[in-house]
Amino acid sequence: MQSNPFRLDDVLASHSGRTVQSHAEYVNPAYAQMLRTIGFDTDYVRGYGAYLFDAEGQRYIDCLGGYGVYALGRNHPGIGRAIQDAIGSDLPSLPGIGPFRLAGALAEELVRIAPDGLGKVYFCNSGTEGVEAAIKMARRATGKRRVIFCDRAYHGLTLGALSVNGNDEFRDGFGPLPEFTTRIPFNDLAALESALSAGDVAAFIVEPIQGKGVNIPDDSYLQNALELCHRHKGLLIVDEVQTGIGRTGKMFACEHWGIEPDIMVIAKALGGGYIPSGAVLMKDWICNRVFSSMSRCCVHQVTFGMNDLAMVAGLATLHYIREERIIEHTASVGESLLAHLRSHLQPYEMVKSVRGKGLMVAIEFGPPRSPGLRVGWELLHKMDQSLFCQAILMPLLSDHRILAQVAGHRLDVIKLIPPLVLSENDAIDIAKAFEATVAACHRFPGPAWEVGRKLGTAAMKRFGHQNAPAGAAS
Numbered sequence: 001m002q003s004n005p006f007r008l009d010d011v012l013a014s015h016s017g018r019t020v021q022s023h024a025e026y027v028n029p030a031y032a033q034m035l036r037t038i039g040f041d042t043d044y045v046r047g048y049g050a051y052l053f054d055a056e057g058q059r060y061i062d063c064l065g066g067y068g069v070y071a072l073g074r075n076h077p078g079i080g081r082a083i084q085d086a087i088g089s090d091l092p093s094l095p096g097i098g099p100f101r102l103a104g105a106l107a108e109e110l111v112r113i114a115p116d117g118l119g120k121v122y123f124c125n126s127g128t129e130g131v132e133a134a135i136k137m138a139r140r141a142t143g144k145r146r147v148i149f150c151d152r153a154y155h156g157l158t159l160g161a162l163s164v165n166g167n168d169e170f171r172d173g174f175g176p177l178p179e180f181t182t183r184i185p186f187n188d189l190a191a192l193e194s195a196l197s198a199g200d201v202a203a204f205i206v207e208p209i210q211g212k213g214v215n216i217p218d219d220s221y222l223q224n225a226l227e228l229c230h231r232h233k234g235l236l237i238v239d240e241v242q243t244g245i246g247r248t249g250k251m252f253a254c255e256h257w258g259i260e261p262d263i264m265v266i267a268k269a270l271g272g273g274y275i276p277s278g279a280v281l282m283k284d285w286i287c288n289r290v291f292s293s294m295s296r297c298c299v300h301q302v303t304f305g306m307n308d309l310a311m312v313a314g315l316a317t318l319h320y321i322r323e324e325r326i327i328e329h330t331a332s333v334g335e336s337l338l339a340h341l342r343s344h345l346q347p348y349e350m351v352k353s354v355r356g357k358g359l360m361v362a363i364e365f366g367p368p369r370s371p372g373l374r375v376g377w378e379l380l381h382k383m384d385q386s387l388f389c390q391a392i393l394m395p396l397l398s399d400h401r402i403l404a405q406v407a408g409h410r411l412d413v414i415k416l417i418p419p420l421v422l423s424e425n426d427a428i429d430i431a432k433a434f435e436a437t438v439a440a441c442h443r444f445p446g447p448a449w450e451v452g453r454k455l456g457t458a459a460m461k462r463f464g465h466q467n468a469p470a471g472a473a474s
Helices: 008-014 019-027 029-038 077-088 103-113 127-142 189-196 221-231 253-257 284-290 308-323 326-345 371-383 387-400 424-441 447-463
Strands: 044-048 051-054 059-062 120-124 146-150 181-184 201-206 235-239 263-266 278-282 351-357 360-365 413-416
Touching: 019 029, 029 387, 059 424, 077 308, 103 120, 103 278, 103 308, 120 127, 120 284, 127 146, 127 201, 127 235, 127 263, 127 278, 127 284, 146 189, 181 189, 189 201, 189 221, 201 221, 221 235, 221 253, 278 284, 308 326, 326 351, 326 360, 326 424, 371 387, 387 413, 387 424, 387 447
Parallel strands: 146 181, 146 201, 201 235, 235 263
Antiparallel strands: 044 051, 051 059, 120 278, 263 278, 351 360, 360 413
16 A cells, blocks of 8 residues: 655754744644743754754854753764664664663673773663662662752753652642652762761762752762762662763763762763663662573663664763764863853853863853942842843854753852864854843843843733743753
8 A cells, every 4th residue: 555755854844934933833832832932932943063053044152052961962964874874774673571682782882991890781761760760779779769960950850850850940839749869059069978877768869960059079078978878788879861972071970079879871972962861870789680580681661762773872972982082072172162251251250261171161240349230230139039040041052053041940150061063163152142141131221131131021911920931950
Protein backbone atom coordinates (compact mmCIF):
# COMPACT_ATOMS: atom_id res chain seq x y z
CA MET A 1 0.00 0.00 0.00
CA GLN A 2 1.48 3.31 -1.08
CA SER A 3 1.29 6.38 1.13
CA ASN A 4 2.13 10.00 0.60
CA PRO A 5 5.59 10.81 1.97
CA PHE A 6 5.89 13.08 4.96
CA ARG A 7 7.38 16.45 3.95
CA LEU A 8 8.91 18.51 6.73
CA ASP A 9 9.24 21.54 4.46
CA ASP A 10 5.47 21.62 4.05
CA VAL A 11 4.93 21.62 7.81
CA LEU A 12 7.49 24.37 8.36
CA ALA A 13 6.00 26.49 5.56
CA SER A 14 2.44 26.10 6.86
CA HIS A 15 3.50 27.21 10.35
CA SER A 16 5.87 29.99 9.29
CA GLY A 17 5.45 33.01 11.56
CA ARG A 18 2.99 31.14 13.79
CA THR A 19 5.36 29.47 16.25
CA VAL A 20 4.38 31.44 19.34
CA GLN A 21 0.71 31.49 18.39
CA SER A 22 0.71 27.70 18.01
CA HIS A 23 2.24 27.42 21.49
CA ALA A 24 -0.48 29.70 22.85
CA GLU A 25 -3.25 27.66 21.25
CA TYR A 26 -2.04 24.09 21.69
CA VAL A 27 0.94 23.82 24.05
CA ASN A 28 1.30 26.30 26.92
CA PRO A 29 -0.53 29.65 26.79
CA ALA A 30 1.32 31.03 29.82
CA TYR A 31 4.69 30.28 28.20
CA ALA A 32 3.63 32.13 25.06
CA GLN A 33 2.53 35.08 27.18
CA MET A 34 5.89 35.09 28.94
CA LEU A 35 7.79 35.17 25.63
CA ARG A 36 5.73 38.09 24.37
CA THR A 37 6.02 39.96 27.66
CA ILE A 38 9.82 39.90 27.75
CA GLY A 39 10.30 40.27 24.00
CA PHE A 40 11.77 36.80 23.52
CA ASP A 41 9.27 35.78 20.83
CA THR A 42 11.74 35.99 17.92
CA ASP A 43 10.90 33.32 15.35
CA TYR A 44 14.23 31.55 14.84
CA VAL A 45 14.41 29.55 11.62
CA ARG A 46 17.93 28.12 11.70
CA GLY A 47 20.74 27.29 14.12
CA TYR A 48 24.39 26.50 13.57
CA GLY A 49 27.37 26.44 15.92
CA ALA A 50 27.01 29.17 18.54
CA TYR A 51 24.36 31.05 16.56
CA LEU A 52 20.65 31.31 15.88
CA PHE A 53 19.17 33.01 12.80
CA ASP A 54 15.77 34.65 12.31
CA ALA A 55 13.63 34.81 9.17
CA GLU A 56 15.43 37.98 8.03
CA GLY A 57 18.78 36.21 8.24
CA GLN A 58 19.96 38.16 11.29
CA ARG A 59 22.45 36.27 13.43
CA TYR A 60 22.14 35.96 17.22
CA ILE A 61 24.87 34.80 19.61
CA ASP A 62 23.29 32.05 21.66
CA CYS A 63 24.35 32.33 25.30
CA LEU A 64 21.67 29.88 26.43
CA GLY A 65 22.83 26.90 24.38
CA GLY A 66 19.57 25.02 24.93
CA TYR A 67 20.31 25.19 28.69
CA GLY A 68 23.67 23.54 28.14
CA VAL A 69 22.69 20.96 25.53
CA TYR A 70 24.86 22.28 22.69
CA ALA A 71 28.41 21.62 23.84
CA LEU A 72 29.56 21.15 20.26
CA GLY A 73 27.23 23.78 18.87
CA ARG A 74 23.92 23.50 17.10
CA ASN A 75 23.67 20.96 14.30
CA HIS A 76 27.23 19.68 14.49
CA PRO A 77 27.77 18.04 11.07
CA GLY A 78 29.83 15.12 12.37
CA ILE A 79 27.24 14.08 14.96
CA GLY A 80 24.49 14.54 12.39
CA ARG A 81 26.28 12.24 9.95
CA ALA A 82 26.83 9.64 12.65
CA ILE A 83 23.10 9.57 13.42
CA GLN A 84 22.23 9.40 9.72
CA ASP A 85 24.65 6.49 9.36
CA ALA A 86 22.95 4.74 12.26
CA ILE A 87 19.50 5.27 10.73
CA GLY A 88 20.75 3.93 7.40
CA SER A 89 22.29 0.86 9.01
CA ASP A 90 19.00 -0.68 10.17
CA LEU A 91 20.45 -1.27 13.63
CA PRO A 92 18.55 -3.68 15.91
CA SER A 93 17.71 -0.99 18.45
CA LEU A 94 15.81 -1.72 21.66
CA PRO A 95 15.58 -5.51 21.54
CA GLY A 96 13.87 -5.43 24.93
CA ILE A 97 15.19 -8.68 26.33
CA GLY A 98 18.47 -9.08 24.52
CA PRO A 99 21.85 -7.35 24.20
CA PHE A 100 21.82 -3.63 23.49
CA ARG A 101 24.54 -3.45 20.86
CA LEU A 102 25.99 0.04 21.41
CA ALA A 103 25.22 0.64 25.11
CA GLY A 104 28.34 -1.23 26.20
CA ALA A 105 30.51 0.77 23.81
CA LEU A 106 29.31 4.13 25.19
CA ALA A 107 29.45 2.89 28.78
CA GLU A 108 33.06 1.77 28.30
CA GLU A 109 34.00 5.20 26.95
CA LEU A 110 32.26 7.01 29.81
CA VAL A 111 33.98 4.86 32.44
CA ARG A 112 37.32 5.58 30.75
CA ILE A 113 36.94 9.38 31.06
CA ALA A 114 35.08 9.49 34.40
CA PRO A 115 36.62 10.10 37.83
CA ASP A 116 38.27 6.99 39.27
CA GLY A 117 36.04 4.42 40.89
CA LEU A 118 32.96 4.89 38.70
CA GLY A 119 32.81 1.53 36.97
CA LYS A 120 29.19 0.99 35.92
CA VAL A 121 26.72 3.01 33.84
CA TYR A 122 22.93 3.16 33.80
CA PHE A 123 21.38 4.91 30.77
CA CYS A 124 18.24 7.04 30.72
CA ASN A 125 16.75 9.91 28.70
CA SER A 126 17.40 13.04 30.75
CA GLY A 127 19.07 14.55 33.78
CA THR A 128 15.86 14.39 35.77
CA GLU A 129 15.49 10.68 35.10
CA GLY A 130 19.12 10.27 36.10
CA VAL A 131 18.52 12.04 39.41
CA GLU A 132 15.48 9.88 40.12
CA ALA A 133 17.59 6.78 39.46
CA ALA A 134 20.49 8.03 41.59
CA ILE A 135 18.21 8.62 44.57
CA LYS A 136 16.72 5.14 44.30
CA MET A 137 20.14 3.56 43.92
CA ALA A 138 21.57 5.40 46.91
CA ARG A 139 18.67 4.30 49.10
CA ARG A 140 18.96 0.69 47.96
CA ALA A 141 22.76 0.60 48.31
CA THR A 142 22.88 2.07 51.83
CA GLY A 143 19.60 0.80 53.24
CA LYS A 144 18.87 4.36 54.36
CA ARG A 145 16.21 6.75 53.10
CA ARG A 146 17.04 10.42 53.75
CA VAL A 147 18.60 12.60 51.03
CA ILE A 148 20.24 15.96 51.74
CA PHE A 149 20.11 18.73 49.15
CA CYS A 150 21.06 22.41 48.94
CA ASP A 151 19.12 25.62 48.91
CA ARG A 152 18.87 26.85 45.29
CA ALA A 153 19.73 23.37 44.00
CA TYR A 154 18.16 22.36 40.70
CA HIS A 155 17.93 18.63 39.98
CA GLY A 156 14.76 18.48 37.86
CA LEU A 157 11.00 18.78 38.23
CA THR A 158 9.51 15.28 38.41
CA LEU A 159 8.16 14.39 41.83
CA GLY A 160 11.24 12.71 43.28
CA ALA A 161 13.63 15.25 41.79
CA LEU A 162 11.35 18.06 42.96
CA SER A 163 11.74 16.83 46.53
CA VAL A 164 15.46 17.74 46.29
CA ASN A 165 14.88 20.99 44.40
CA GLY A 166 15.94 24.00 46.45
CA ASN A 167 13.77 26.58 44.65
CA ASP A 168 10.34 27.12 46.18
CA GLU A 169 8.87 28.61 42.99
CA PHE A 170 9.05 25.13 41.44
CA ARG A 171 7.88 23.25 44.55
CA ASP A 172 4.85 25.37 45.42
CA GLY A 173 1.40 24.17 44.43
CA PHE A 174 2.09 20.47 43.97
CA GLY A 175 1.02 19.23 47.37
CA PRO A 176 3.15 17.28 49.84
CA LEU A 177 6.37 16.09 48.24
CA PRO A 178 8.11 12.78 49.02
CA GLU A 179 9.40 12.85 52.58
CA PHE A 180 12.84 12.14 54.02
CA THR A 181 14.71 15.00 52.40
CA THR A 182 16.60 17.78 54.19
CA ARG A 183 17.54 21.17 52.76
CA ILE A 184 20.78 22.87 53.81
CA PRO A 185 22.68 25.97 52.63
CA PHE A 186 25.12 25.44 49.77
CA ASN A 187 28.83 25.56 50.64
CA ASP A 188 28.14 25.06 54.37
CA LEU A 189 30.02 22.08 55.81
CA ALA A 190 28.73 22.60 59.34
CA ALA A 191 25.13 22.36 58.11
CA LEU A 192 25.98 19.23 56.14
CA GLU A 193 27.61 17.55 59.13
CA SER A 194 24.64 18.40 61.31
CA ALA A 195 22.21 16.88 58.80
CA LEU A 196 24.34 13.76 58.45
CA SER A 197 24.64 13.24 62.18
CA ALA A 198 21.20 11.65 62.52
CA GLY A 199 22.64 8.56 60.83
CA ASP A 200 19.72 7.98 58.44
CA VAL A 201 21.15 9.70 55.35
CA ALA A 202 21.50 7.70 52.15
CA ALA A 203 23.12 10.48 50.15
CA PHE A 204 23.97 14.13 49.75
CA ILE A 205 23.17 15.31 46.20
CA VAL A 206 24.95 18.43 44.99
CA GLU A 207 25.88 20.34 41.84
CA PRO A 208 29.63 21.08 41.74
CA ILE A 209 28.66 24.56 40.55
CA GLN A 210 25.04 25.53 41.14
CA GLY A 211 23.14 26.34 37.96
CA LYS A 212 20.82 28.74 39.75
CA GLY A 213 23.19 31.64 40.32
CA VAL A 214 26.40 29.97 39.09
CA ASN A 215 27.48 29.59 42.71
CA ILE A 216 31.01 28.21 43.02
CA PRO A 217 31.98 26.42 46.25
CA ASP A 218 35.06 26.97 48.36
CA ASP A 219 38.00 24.89 47.18
CA SER A 220 37.77 22.49 50.14
CA TYR A 221 33.99 22.10 50.16
CA LEU A 222 33.37 19.10 47.90
CA GLN A 223 36.30 17.04 49.17
CA ASN A 224 35.26 17.62 52.78
CA ALA A 225 31.64 16.90 51.86
CA LEU A 226 32.70 13.55 50.41
CA GLU A 227 34.64 12.69 53.56
CA LEU A 228 31.72 13.67 55.79
CA CYS A 229 29.30 11.52 53.78
CA HIS A 230 31.57 8.48 54.06
CA ARG A 231 32.19 9.08 57.76
CA HIS A 232 28.44 8.86 58.30
CA LYS A 233 27.99 5.88 55.95
CA GLY A 234 26.28 7.94 53.24
CA LEU A 235 27.01 8.53 49.57
CA LEU A 236 27.91 11.63 47.57
CA ILE A 237 25.85 12.10 44.40
CA VAL A 238 27.32 14.70 42.05
CA ASP A 239 24.86 16.23 39.58
CA GLU A 240 26.93 17.05 36.48
CA VAL A 241 23.90 17.37 34.19
CA GLN A 242 24.77 20.94 33.21
CA THR A 243 28.40 21.17 34.31
CA GLY A 244 29.58 17.92 32.72
CA ILE A 245 30.92 17.15 29.22
CA GLY A 246 33.37 20.05 29.12
CA ARG A 247 31.21 22.97 30.26
CA THR A 248 33.61 24.26 32.92
CA GLY A 249 36.90 23.65 31.09
CA LYS A 250 37.24 20.12 32.48
CA MET A 251 35.42 17.03 31.26
CA PHE A 252 33.53 17.06 34.57
CA ALA A 253 33.39 19.99 36.98
CA CYS A 254 34.24 17.83 39.99
CA GLU A 255 37.73 17.42 38.46
CA HIS A 256 38.49 21.02 39.45
CA TRP A 257 38.53 19.82 43.06
CA GLY A 258 39.87 16.30 42.50
CA ILE A 259 36.94 14.42 44.02
CA GLU A 260 35.78 10.90 43.21
CA PRO A 261 32.02 10.77 43.88
CA ASP A 262 30.04 7.61 44.57
CA ILE A 263 27.41 8.40 41.93
CA MET A 264 27.54 10.93 39.08
CA VAL A 265 24.62 12.02 36.89
CA ILE A 266 25.22 13.39 33.37
CA ALA A 267 22.89 14.36 30.51
CA LYS A 268 22.23 17.47 28.36
CA ALA A 269 25.38 17.67 26.19
CA LEU A 270 25.75 13.87 26.09
CA GLY A 271 23.24 13.65 23.24
CA GLY A 272 25.12 16.12 21.07
CA GLY A 273 22.09 18.39 20.80
CA TYR A 274 20.28 15.79 18.69
CA ILE A 275 18.98 12.95 20.89
CA PRO A 276 17.84 13.19 24.54
CA SER A 277 20.23 11.13 26.63
CA GLY A 278 21.36 10.75 30.22
CA ALA A 279 23.55 8.44 32.25
CA VAL A 280 24.20 7.56 35.89
CA LEU A 281 27.75 6.46 36.65
CA MET A 282 28.28 4.59 39.90
CA LYS A 283 30.76 2.49 41.81
CA ASP A 284 30.63 -1.23 41.13
CA TRP A 285 29.40 -2.16 44.59
CA ILE A 286 26.43 0.19 44.27
CA CYS A 287 25.43 -1.41 40.98
CA ASN A 288 25.75 -4.86 42.53
CA ARG A 289 23.50 -3.87 45.44
CA VAL A 290 20.82 -2.46 43.12
CA PHE A 291 20.89 -5.15 40.43
CA SER A 292 21.63 -7.87 42.93
CA SER A 293 20.33 -10.98 41.16
CA MET A 294 18.80 -12.25 37.93
CA SER A 295 15.34 -11.60 39.40
CA ARG A 296 16.33 -7.98 40.10
CA CYS A 297 18.38 -7.31 36.96
CA CYS A 298 15.64 -5.02 35.58
CA VAL A 299 14.50 -3.52 38.88
CA HIS A 300 15.05 -0.02 37.49
CA GLN A 301 14.86 0.74 33.76
CA VAL A 302 13.34 3.03 31.13
CA THR A 303 12.15 2.04 27.67
CA PHE A 304 14.33 4.30 25.51
CA GLY A 305 17.40 4.62 27.74
CA MET A 306 19.76 2.45 25.67
CA ASN A 307 18.33 3.18 22.21
CA ASP A 308 20.96 3.00 19.47
CA LEU A 309 20.51 6.58 18.21
CA ALA A 310 21.21 7.99 21.68
CA MET A 311 24.23 5.72 22.07
CA VAL A 312 25.59 6.80 18.66
CA ALA A 313 25.02 10.46 19.52
CA GLY A 314 26.92 9.99 22.79
CA LEU A 315 29.82 8.19 21.15
CA ALA A 316 30.08 10.81 18.40
CA THR A 317 29.87 13.66 20.93
CA LEU A 318 32.75 12.31 23.00
CA HIS A 319 34.75 11.65 19.81
CA TYR A 320 34.45 15.21 18.53
CA ILE A 321 35.02 16.75 21.96
CA ARG A 322 38.36 14.94 21.95
CA GLU A 323 39.23 15.48 18.27
CA GLU A 324 38.32 19.19 18.24
CA ARG A 325 40.00 19.82 21.62
CA ILE A 326 36.78 21.35 22.91
CA ILE A 327 37.77 21.21 26.59
CA GLU A 328 40.99 23.15 25.99
CA HIS A 329 39.07 25.61 23.81
CA THR A 330 36.41 26.07 26.50
CA ALA A 331 38.99 26.80 29.18
CA SER A 332 40.77 29.35 26.97
CA VAL A 333 37.70 31.18 25.64
CA GLY A 334 36.07 31.03 29.07
CA GLU A 335 39.05 32.81 30.64
CA SER A 336 38.95 35.36 27.82
CA LEU A 337 35.22 35.99 28.24
CA LEU A 338 35.61 36.51 31.98
CA ALA A 339 38.54 38.90 31.42
CA HIS A 340 36.68 40.93 28.79
CA LEU A 341 33.53 41.17 30.91
CA ARG A 342 35.48 42.25 33.98
CA SER A 343 37.39 44.84 32.00
CA HIS A 344 34.29 46.30 30.31
CA LEU A 345 32.03 46.22 33.39
CA GLN A 346 34.50 47.24 36.09
CA PRO A 347 33.53 50.96 36.03
CA TYR A 348 29.85 50.32 36.79
CA GLU A 349 28.80 50.41 40.42
CA MET A 350 25.84 48.05 40.09
CA VAL A 351 28.08 45.22 38.86
CA LYS A 352 28.78 43.22 42.00
CA SER A 353 30.85 40.38 40.51
CA VAL A 354 31.72 38.48 37.36
CA ARG A 355 32.48 34.81 38.05
CA GLY A 356 32.55 31.42 36.44
CA LYS A 357 34.55 28.46 35.22
CA GLY A 358 34.98 27.66 31.55
CA LEU A 359 31.87 28.76 29.69
CA MET A 360 29.57 28.79 32.70
CA VAL A 361 29.60 32.47 33.61
CA ALA A 362 27.57 34.77 35.87
CA ILE A 363 27.27 38.54 36.08
CA GLU A 364 25.81 39.55 39.43
CA PHE A 365 24.38 42.98 40.18
CA GLY A 366 23.87 44.75 43.48
CA PRO A 367 22.28 47.93 44.88
CA PRO A 368 23.98 51.14 43.71
CA ARG A 369 25.48 53.75 46.01
CA SER A 370 24.28 56.77 44.01
CA PRO A 371 20.97 58.14 45.37
CA GLY A 372 19.39 58.56 41.93
CA LEU A 373 20.21 55.06 40.77
CA ARG A 374 19.10 53.62 44.10
CA VAL A 375 15.62 55.10 43.53
CA GLY A 376 15.33 53.20 40.25
CA TRP A 377 16.77 50.02 41.76
CA GLU A 378 14.32 50.03 44.67
CA LEU A 379 11.40 50.86 42.39
CA LEU A 380 12.00 47.87 40.14
CA HIS A 381 12.66 45.52 43.06
CA LYS A 382 9.43 46.57 44.76
CA MET A 383 7.54 45.65 41.59
CA ASP A 384 9.38 42.32 41.22
CA GLN A 385 12.80 41.09 42.30
CA SER A 386 13.55 39.69 38.84
CA LEU A 387 12.93 42.84 36.79
CA PHE A 388 16.37 44.45 36.86
CA CYS A 389 18.09 41.71 34.89
CA GLN A 390 15.26 41.63 32.38
CA ALA A 391 15.83 45.34 31.79
CA ILE A 392 19.31 44.35 30.62
CA LEU A 393 18.43 41.14 28.80
CA MET A 394 15.68 42.63 26.65
CA PRO A 395 17.86 45.29 24.93
CA LEU A 396 20.73 42.78 24.87
CA LEU A 397 18.53 40.68 22.58
CA SER A 398 16.72 43.38 20.62
CA ASP A 399 19.66 45.77 20.12
CA HIS A 400 22.69 43.45 20.16
CA ARG A 401 21.16 40.09 19.17
CA ILE A 402 22.55 38.18 22.15
CA LEU A 403 20.30 35.62 23.84
CA ALA A 404 20.89 35.08 27.58
CA GLN A 405 18.87 34.42 30.74
CA VAL A 406 18.31 35.39 34.35
CA ALA A 407 20.07 32.81 36.53
CA GLY A 408 17.01 32.15 38.66
CA HIS A 409 13.89 33.63 40.21
CA ARG A 410 14.50 36.61 42.51
CA LEU A 411 18.19 36.75 41.56
CA ASP A 412 20.08 39.76 40.23
CA VAL A 413 22.29 37.43 38.23
CA ILE A 414 22.57 36.92 34.48
CA LYS A 415 23.90 33.54 33.38
CA LEU A 416 25.84 32.71 30.22
CA ILE A 417 26.13 29.07 29.07
CA PRO A 418 26.86 29.35 25.33
CA PRO A 419 27.85 26.44 23.10
CA LEU A 420 31.44 25.48 23.78
CA VAL A 421 32.42 26.40 20.21
CA LEU A 422 32.02 30.10 21.06
CA SER A 423 34.84 32.08 19.44
CA GLU A 424 37.21 34.68 20.85
CA ASN A 425 35.51 37.31 18.68
CA ASP A 426 32.12 36.26 20.07
CA ALA A 427 33.47 36.75 23.60
CA ILE A 428 34.58 40.29 22.72
CA ASP A 429 31.20 41.08 21.15
CA ILE A 430 29.37 39.77 24.22
CA ALA A 431 31.45 41.93 26.57
CA LYS A 432 30.90 45.06 24.45
CA ALA A 433 27.17 44.44 24.28
CA PHE A 434 26.95 44.00 28.05
CA GLU A 435 28.86 47.23 28.56
CA ALA A 436 26.37 49.12 26.39
CA THR A 437 23.31 47.71 28.13
CA VAL A 438 24.73 48.03 31.65
CA ALA A 439 25.82 51.60 30.91
CA ALA A 440 22.23 52.42 29.96
CA CYS A 441 21.11 51.16 33.36
CA HIS A 442 23.44 53.65 35.02
CA ARG A 443 21.39 56.54 33.65
CA PHE A 444 18.25 57.21 35.67
CA PRO A 445 15.76 58.06 34.40
CA GLY A 446 16.67 56.38 31.14
CA PRO A 447 15.53 53.85 28.54
CA ALA A 448 16.61 50.75 30.46
CA TRP A 449 14.60 51.72 33.51
CA GLU A 450 11.60 52.46 31.28
CA VAL A 451 11.90 48.94 29.90
CA GLY A 452 11.82 47.59 33.44
CA ARG A 453 8.80 49.71 34.36
CA LYS A 454 6.85 48.62 31.29
CA LEU A 455 7.79 44.99 31.85
CA GLY A 456 6.65 45.16 35.46
CA THR A 457 3.34 46.75 34.49
CA ALA A 458 2.76 44.18 31.74
CA ALA A 459 3.62 41.32 34.06
CA MET A 460 1.20 42.59 36.70
CA LYS A 461 -1.57 42.76 34.12
CA ARG A 462 -0.90 39.32 32.69
CA PHE A 463 0.24 37.40 35.74
CA GLY A 464 -1.47 39.28 38.56
CA HIS A 465 0.56 39.19 41.77
CA GLN A 466 2.74 36.27 40.70
CA ASN A 467 6.42 36.74 39.99
CA ALA A 468 7.29 38.31 36.67
CA PRO A 469 9.02 36.00 34.18
CA ALA A 470 12.55 35.33 35.34
CA GLY A 471 13.96 32.60 33.15
CA ALA A 472 13.17 28.99 32.55
CA ALA A 473 13.73 25.81 34.44
CA SER A 474 17.41 25.06 34.25
